[in-house]
C-alpha cells in the first residue's frame with residue numbers, strides 16, 4: 001500500500017488530482033488516512049462543519065483500475081511509454097523486477113486506455129487555438145508514405161518534421177494527391193517557411209502559396225544534407241513502424257491511427273526523463289478529462305477516424321489489438 005507522502009507527491013504533480021472542490025464549495029482538500037477500521041487514504045474537506053471525504057482515485061486515471069494499486073498502474077505505464085515493452089515483456093518485468101503479478105488482460109486494459117488518452121490528446125491539441133498560435137519551427141521537412149495496407153487498401157500518412165528538434169506531426173490522408181497534402185501541411189506550417197521535400201509533384205503548390213520549397217529530387221540522386229536533408233522525414237517512417245511493431249503484432253488494423261499517435265507521443269517525448277514522460281502522459285489525461293464534450297467515458301464508437309472510415313468503410317469494427325509476443 002502506498003504511503004501518504006507518496007500520494008501527496010503524486011497529488012502535487014497532478015498525477016493524482018483529486019476532486020476540484022468539495023461540494024460545499026471549498027477547494028482545499030487534504031489527503032489523509034481513512035478511519036482506523038478501514039485501510040487506505042482519502043481526500044478530505046478541511047472545512048470544520050463539512051469534513052466530507054472523497055475516494056483517493058477521484059477524478060484520476062486510476063479510478064478505472066481499482067483492482068490495481070496506484071504504483072502498479074504507474075509501473076505499467078512506464079513499461080509502455082519508457083521501455084516500449086509489449087504486454088508479455090511488461091508482465092515478465094513486473095513479476096521479476098517489481099514483484100507485481102498481473103494478468104496480461106490487466107496490463108492490456110491499461111495499454112488500451114493509454115492509447116485512447118494519447119489519441120484524444122492529439123485531437124484536442126491540434127484543434128486548439130493555442131496550437132494554431134504556437135511559435136512554429138524554422139526548418140521543416142514534409143513527406144508522405146504508403147505506410148501500411150488495411151483490408152488491401154493503401155493507407156497514406158503524411159508528416160511534417162522540425163529538422164532541428166526532430167519533433168513531428170502526422171496524419172492519415174486519402175492519397176498522396178496535392179489536395180490532401182496541402183490540407184495537412186498548411187494546417188501545421190504557416191506560409192513564409194522553408195519546407196524540404198522530395199521531387200513528388202504533389203508538393204508543387206508550395207511555391208505558389210507563400211512557402212519556400214527546397215526540393216531534392218531523389219531520381220537525380222539529390223538527397224540534400226544537414227538541416228535540409230530529406231532523410232529527416234524518411235527516417236521517421238522506419239522509427240514509427242519499429243515503435244509500433246515492438247509493442248503490437250500488426251499495423252494492419254483499424255486501430256492503426258491510435259498506434260500511430262502513441263508512437264508519435266513516445267518519439268516526440270523520447271528525450272525526457274522517465275518521470276517527465278510519465279508526468280507528460282498524466283498532463284494529457286487531465287487535459288482531456290476536463291473536456292466533457294469529448295465523452296471520454298466508455299464509448300468506443302468515438303474512437304474512430306473519418307479518413308480511415310471513408311477508406312475502409314464504417315462497418316469495420318475497432319479490433320482488439322494483439323500484442324507482439326516476441
Ligand SMILES: [Zn+2]
Pocket residue numbers: 022023024025026045046047050051052
Ligand atoms: Zn466541504
